[in-house]
Amino acid sequence: MRGIILFIVMALHSVVAQELSITATVNKNPVGVDEEFTYTVEIRGQTRSLPEVELPEFQDFIIIAGPSVSTAFQMINFKMSATRTYQLVLLPKKPGRFTIPPAEATHGGETIRSNAIELTVVQGSPRRQPSSRQRSRRGRKEEADLSKSVFLRAVPSRQSVYLHEQVNLVYKIYFRLNIQNPEYIKLPETVGFWVEEYPLKSLPVRQETLNGVPYNVVEVRKLALFPTRAGKLTITPMKVAVDVILRQRRRDPFDIFDNFFDNPFGKRIRRVLTSNEVTIRVKPLPAEGQPSDFAGLVGDFRVTTSMDQKEVETNQAVSYTVKITGNGHLDFLNQLPLQFPSTFEVYEPKVKTQKGLTGRSMSTSKTYEYVLIPRVPGKFTIASFRIPFFDPSKQEYRVLRTPEYHIEVKQGSGFEDRLAGGVVAKEEVKFLGKDIRFIKERLEGLQPIGYRPYRAWWFWIGLLVPVLGLVLAYGYREHREKMQTNVEYARRRRASKQARQRLKQAHRWLKQNRFAECYAEISRALTGYLADKTNRPAAGLLKEEVESLLKQHQVNGELLSRLMQCLDEADFYRFAPTGAAPEDARRCYQTAEKLLEELEKYF
Amino acid sequence: MVRMFDLLIIGFGGIIGTGLLAQPDLTYYFEQGNAAYRQQDYAAAIDWYQKILEQGYESPEVYFNLGNCHFKRGEVGKAILYFEKAQKLAPDDADIAFNLELTRLRIIDRVDVPPRFFLFQWWDTIKYFWTPAQWARVFLALWMGFFFLGVVYLYVSREQIRQWVKSLLWILGMMAVMAGYFFVVNAREDSRRIQAIVMGPSVTVYSAPEENSTEMFIIHEGLKVEVKEQRAGWAKIVLPDGKQGWIREEQLAVI
Numbered sequence: 001m002r003g004i005i006l007f008i009v010m011a012l013h014s015v016v017a018q019e020l021s022i023t024a025t026v027n028k029n030p031v032g033v034d035e036e037f038t039y040t041v042e043i044r045g046q047t048r049s050l051p052e053v054e055l056p057e058f059q060d061f062i063i064i065a066g067p068s069v070s071t072a073f074q075m076i077n078f079k080m081s082a083t084r085t086y087q088l089v090l091l092p093k094k095p096g097r098f099t100i101p102p103a104e105a106t107h108g109g110e111t112i113r114s115n116a117i118e119l120t121v122v123q124g125s126p127r128r129q130p131s132s133r134q135r136s137r138r139g140r141k142e143e144a145d146l147s148k149s150v151f152l153r154a155v156p157s158r159q160s161v162y163l164h165e166q167v168n169l170v171y172k173i174y175f176r177l178n179i180q181n182p183e184y185i186k187l188p189e190t191v192g193f194w195v196e197e198y199p200l201k202s203l204p205v206r207q208e209t210l211n212g213v214p215y216n217v218v219e220v221r222k223l224a225l226f227p228t229r230a231g232k233l234t235i236t237p238m239k240v241a242v243d244v245i246l247r248q249r250r251r252d253p254f255d256i257f258d259n260f261f262d263n264p265f266g267k268r269i270r271r272v273l274t275s276n277e278v279t280i281r282v283k284p285l286p287a288e289g290q291p292s293d294f295a296g297l298v299g300d301f302r303v304t305t306s307m308d309q310k311e312v313e314t315n316q317a318v319s320y321t322v323k324i325t326g327n328g329h330l331d332f333l334n335q336l337p338l339q340f341p342s343t344f345e346v347y348e349p350k351v352k353t354q355k356g357l358t359g360r361s362m363s364t365s366k367t368y369e370y371v372l373i374p375r376v377p378g379k380f381t382i383a384s385f386r387i388p389f390f391d392p393s394k395q396e397y398r399v400l401r402t403p404e405y406h407i408e409v410k411q412g413s414g415f416e417d418r419l420a421g422g423v424v425a426k427e428e429v430k431f432l433g434k435d436i437r438f439i440k441e442r443l444e445g446l447q448p449i450g451y452r453p454y455r456a457w458w459f460w461i462g463l464l465v466p467v468l469g470l471v472l473a474y475g476y477r478e479h480r481e482k483m484q485t486n487v488e489y490a491r492r493r494r495a496s497k498q499a500r501q502r503l504k505q506a507h508r509w510l511k512q513n514r515f516a517e518c519y520a521e522i523s524r525a526l527t528g529y530l531a532d533k534t535n536r537p538a539a540g541l542l543k544e545e546v547e548s549l550l551k552q553h554q555v556n557g558e559l560l561s562r563l564m565q566c567l568d569e570a571d572f573y574r575f576a577p578t579g580a581a582p583e584d585a586r587r588c589y590q591t592a593e594k595l596l597e598e599l600e601k602y603f
Numbered sequence: 604m605v606r607m608f609d610l611l612i613i614g615f616g617g618i619i620g621t622g623l624l625a626q627p628d629l630t631y632y633f634e635q636g637n638a639a640y641r642q643q644d645y646a647a648a649i650d651w652y653q654k655i656l657e658q659g660y661e662s663p664e665v666y667f668n669l670g671n672c673h674f675k676r677g678e679v680g681k682a683i684l685y686f687e688k689a690q691k692l693a694p695d696d697a698d699i700a701f702n703l704e705l706t707r708l709r710i711i712d713r714v715d716v717p718p719r720f721f722l723f724q725w726w727d728t729i730k731y732f733w734t735p736a737q738w739a740r741v742f743l744a745l746w747m748g749f750f751f752l753g754v755v756y757l758y759v760s761r762e763q764i765r766q767w768v769k770s771l772l773w774i775l776g777m778m779a780v781m782a783g784y785f786f787v788v789n790a791r792e793d794s795r796r797i798q799a800i801v802m803g804p805s806v807t808v809y810s811a812p813e814e815n816s817t818e819m820f821i822i823h824e825g826l827k828v829e830v831k832e833q834r835a836g837w838a839k840i841v842l843p844d845g846k847q848g849w850i851r852e853e854q855l856a857v858i
Contacts, residue, residue, distance in 0.1 A: 436702040439640050439671050440664040443633045445692060449661045454739040454790055462743050466750030473754040 020045035022053065022114040024103055030120035034239075034274055036064055036091045041103045041114060044083040048073075053086055056101040062185050064241050065089040065270050089270055091185065091241075092121040149176040150244055152220075152273035154188070154235070157360075160281040163230050164298035164329060165392045166361050168198075171221040171238055171275055174210060178245040182220055185272060186239035192229050192282075194329060198222035198357045224362050226329045230284040237275045244269045285390050289397050293337065297389035299328015299361075303400040307382070310405070313412035318372045320382065322402065325365040328389070336368055337385045343376040374409040381406055488535040495532035495603070499525045499596055506589055515585045516574055522592045523570040526563065529596060533603040543567060553602050559595070566591050629655050636668060645672040663693035670702060679709045680824040680856075684800040687827065687858045694734055710825035716843045735789040742786040745779035797830040799840070799855040808848035812837035819848045830855065 021044055028037040043053050055067060066088035074081045092098070097120050102113040150173070157168040173182065182203075200222060208217040220240060227233055246267040285298070301324055308319045322336060330353060340346050350369040355362055374380065382405040391398050453459050482489040502525035509518035527546065531537065534549055543564070550560050569588055636651030649672045655665050666689035673681035686703040693699060719727075733741060752775055756768045804824050810817040812834050822828075822842070831847075832839040838852045 436671055436674050436705055437698045439637060439668040440698070441637055443630055443662060443664050445664065446629060446660050446662045449656065449659050451736075452739070452790070452793070453736050453743075454786070459739060459743060463746060466747050470750045470753045470757075473757050477757050 020047075020051070020105065020107055020112055022103060022105055022112055024100070024114040024117055026100075026117055026119060029117075030122050031092060032122055033092055033095050034272060036089050036270060036272060039088045039090055039100065039117075041086040042083060043105055044081065046079050046081050048080055048082060050082050050084045051105045051107040053084070053103050053105045055086060055088070055103050058088075058090060058100070060093055060096075060098045061090040061100075062093060063088055064091050064183075064185070064272065091272055092119075095121045095123045097121075146177075146244060146269070146271060150174070150179060150242065150271060150273065152238065152240055152275040154238065154275040154278045156278050156280060158280075160283060161227065162283050162298060162390065162392045163285050164226055164228070164296055164332060164390075166299070166328065167225050167227070167280060168360070169223045169225055169235065169278060170219055171240075172217050172219050173240065173242065173273065174208070174215040174217055175244075176213075176215060180243040180245065180268075182218075182240050182242045184221075184238070185241050186237075188238040188275075188278075189236040190223070190225060192227060192231075192233040193235075194226040194228060194331065196224040196226075196355060196357060196362055198224065224357060225280075227280065227282040230282045233280050233282055235278040235280070237277050239275075240273045242271055242273060244271045286395070291388040291397055291399065293386070294388045294390070294397065295334075296332040297328065297330070297387065298332075298392060299326055299389065300391055300393065301326030301328065301330075301387075301389055301400060303387065303402055305402045305405075307405050307407070309407075311408045311410070312374060313410050314374055314377055315412050316373070318374070318407065320370040320372055320405070322368045322370075323365060324367075324387070324400070325363070327361040327363055329362070330364045330366040333366065333387070336387070338370070339383050339385070340370075340372060341374075341380040341382075343374065343378075344380070345373040345375060347371045347373075374407070377409045377411040379406065379408050491532040491535055492603075495529050496596070496600060498532065499529035502528065503589070503593055503596065506592070510582075510585055510589055513582065515582070518585050518589065519570040519573045522588060523567060523574065526567060526570075526592060526595065529599065550602075555599070555602050559598055562591070563595050563599075566595060629658060629660055633665065633668075640668065640672060643675070645675045648672045661688075661692070663689045663696060663699065666692065667696075667699055667702070670699075670706070674702070674706055679706060680800055680802045682706050683710070683825045683827070684802075684856050684858065687798070687800065691858060692734065694731060707825070711823035712826045714826070714843045730785055730788065733785075733789075735786070735793040738782060738786040738789050742779065742782040745775060745782050749775045749779050798858045799828055799830050799838070800858060801826045801828060801850075801854060802856050803854040806850050806854045808840070808846075808850050810848060812839075812849045816849075820846065822850075827858075828855070830857070 022041065024039070024041045026037055026039050028035070031037045041053055041055065043050055050071070067086045068088075069084065069086055071082065071084040074083070086103075097118065100117040100119060102116045104111055104113050106112075153172050153174060155170045155172060157170075161167045173179065200219065203218045203220065205216050205218050208215050221238065225235075246269060304323045304325075306321045306323075309316075312318055322338075324330060324333070336349075347370070350367075350371075352367040352369075354365045356364070384402050384404045386402075387400040388397055389400065390396075479493070483493060484490070502521050506518045506521035506525065509515070509521060530546060530549060536545075536549075546567070547560065547564065550563070555563075566588060569584075570592075573584070573588075632651050632654045636648045636655075639645070639648035639651060649669060652665050652669045652672070655662075666685045670682045670685035670689060673679075673685060683703065683706050686699055686706060689699045690696070690703060749772065752768060752772050756765065756772060759765050759768055801822050801824055806822050808819050808822060810819050826842070828840040828842055830838050831841055833852065836852050837849050838855055839847065839849050840855070841847050
């Protein structure tokens with residue numbers, strides 16, 4: 001009973017008294033770019049149950065191995081003390097100064113952190129931290145041996161190719177020591193290429209002699225590259241990590257511990273192999289003889305076409321297949337330059353691409369399957385088309401040609417056939433031709449540049465004339481109406497016309513030498529004129545009245561006296577028994593004519 | 604009034620000019636151009652057609668054929684310019700409308716114009732049914748007809764016919780007023796509104812008539828814009844959707 005209590009107290013004590021510490025270390029600092037180093041985190045405390053350590057993230061490093069975890073227990077002064085170690089083998093990605101953030105562990109609601117590590121990564125081989133002279137020398141010798149006996153080479157099949165022509169690139173590990181667990185660390189950057197990777201199922205080991213030295217060779221990666229631009233293209237090195245098994249020399253065959261702790265299969269070292277850089281010169285395709293519809297196809301190709309039916313009814317689907325096979329990259333080929341009759345409904349083709357990577361060059365095939373639905377009966381032709389390509393082996397352009405197909409479409413009997421009768425979508429109809437309408441061949445609307453009719457004089461005259469016309473027409477109608485209804489107006493308007501008629505009559509009498517009638521007519525013309533103008537009865541117009549009337553109208557005295565004189569003369573001769581002299585009558589007539597003219601101004 | 608007098612003078616000069624200048628030359632140029640076009644020698648065809656324009660004459664056919672030549676040469680901006688010019692002279696020509704629409708498919712800028720209220724659309728349809736010149740003629744004809752009918756009305760004595768003429772006068776009068784209105788509106792627009800086609804392949808539109816002002820947006824060859832203002836080699840343009848800005852004048856060609 002006592003013992004149990006004591007145990008509990010001890011256990012409690014151990015919980016309370018425990019003290020956790022966590023530290024992080026690296027085995028090298030500075031370190032070279034291509035050099036791996038070990039990062040170690042150690043957590044220790046007086047407890048049996050150490051918490052899990054959360055390792056930091058290594059953004060600037062590649063984890064080659066680990067983390068490997070080992071735990072050790074110790075009893076010191078009856079106290080249990082435990083140590084757990086996490087080990088990682090890391091490889092820097094680039095030179096510079098980096099900080100490895102602290103590792104963390106949480107225990108009893110408390111977080112404890114390790115130290116952060118400032119690490120310098122230098123270009124090339126680093127200065128070695130001298131820890132022990134002997135070890136250093138041994139290490140260097142080991143390394144020199146290693147790079148000669150295990151290395152990675154990138155071997156291009158050719159140094160110089162045409163644009164879009166295939167070039168193969170093989171990555172081989174040459175080794176004289178046993179290797180295990182190859183792993184890609186960094187893949188090459190293949191800017192300017194389309195890349196297809198050869199599938200490598202097993203890694204067969206072959207024998208190869210290089211500079212007189214026999215090596216075991218294994219191909220770890222094989223790429224088919226298709227350059228997409230001309231010039232010098234560079235492929236950056238690839239990095240592969242492998243375990244190298246070193247055969248251990250026995251330093252002391254009788255040293256039991258040495259023998260015991262050495263791996264019976266040899267010492268295992270994780271190594272990073274870096275390949276050489278590869279430069280490929282890409283020649284542009286010859287401009288001479290290049291067809292205008294050349295789309296960039298390079299290789300050696302054949303084309304086959306097939307059509308499943310040659311005679312169909314309307315609205316029945318026909319399948320038209322074009323298959324292009326050969327060696328070379330067919331991704332450069334997108335749409336086929338196919339023209340179908342416009343009354344065919346054409347769906348997007350089903351495209352299947354197959355790539356076979358065996359042997360020296362990639363064999364590809366691309367199948368286009370078109371589904372055509374003829375909507376209108378008739379005989380149609382699916383035109384032949386051509387696909388030009390460049391054959392690098394013959395160094396010339398060649399052309400693939402497809403045959404022409406004739407297809408007969410009969411009127412179908414289905415409901416849809418009777419209904420539709422060849423209706424194509426509206427937009428298609430609108431621009432079916434895809435070409436503009438032909439020029440106009442007759443010159444019709446020629447006019448001076450900037451000519452506007454409303455800037456021409458006739459336009460404005462044309463506007464004005466009808467207005468004037470209407471005004472005139474209106475005035476004339478008014479006049480005509482007045483002549484019929486208004487006596488005074490009619491007499492006034494007719495006065496001069498009538499006076500002139502009378503004078504004409506007088507002239508006639510004059511010619512016939514009938515002077516009395518002539519004088520009477522002159523008198524009547526003048527008095528009648530005045531009577532009409534002033535709307536008085538003509539018969540009763542006496543001389544005195546005439547005189548006062550004229551004065552009312554402010555006729556000047558000289559004209560008045562002349563008029564009176566003329567009237568007097570006329571009255572005199574009218575009734576004179578002797579008759580007048582012809583000259584007098586003529587003169588009187590002329591005076592009357594003149595008088596009438598002058599009077600017009602006053603009335 | 605001075606302006607009107609000027610117009611009269613210009614109009615008079617135009618008529619005299621039409622009468623005096625020899626026309627057979629121009630048909631010769633036109634046929635030569637057509638022949639070159641048929642032989643697909645579009646550059647030569649353009650030269651022939653341009654000769655007609657250099658003589659100071661224009662016609663929808665010449666502009667249409669020029670547009671075709673430029674289209675065939677892949678010069679979308681110029682093609683649109685000449686099709687627009689042709690359409691301005693002959694708005695109801697189906698061939699011109701077709702080629703213009705087809706060419707417009709080739710330009711880069713798609714300016715979406717918000718649909719207008721349908722009444723305005725009808726209004727515009729009537730307004731642009733004829734060119735200003737055609738509206739002028741229609742107006743003149745209606746105007747003359749109205750006054751002639753007015754005279755008839757004055758002199759017709761039979762009451763029944765008078766009533767007929769009177770109602771006809773009303774109709775004709777209304778039509779003349781409307782035609783007059785559309786004529787005035789069209790003629791005003793014709794003399795004030797400047798429309799232009801963008802000629803540069805890609806033109807930056809600035810916020811002010813200066814090279815170092817803010818760049819607002821980019822327009823491309825073939826777009827139709829309205830020119831609102833011109834100042835020292837710069838033009839203030841308005842896009843169909845209302846966007847505004849300044850570009851260099853030489854990037855534009857007025858329709």
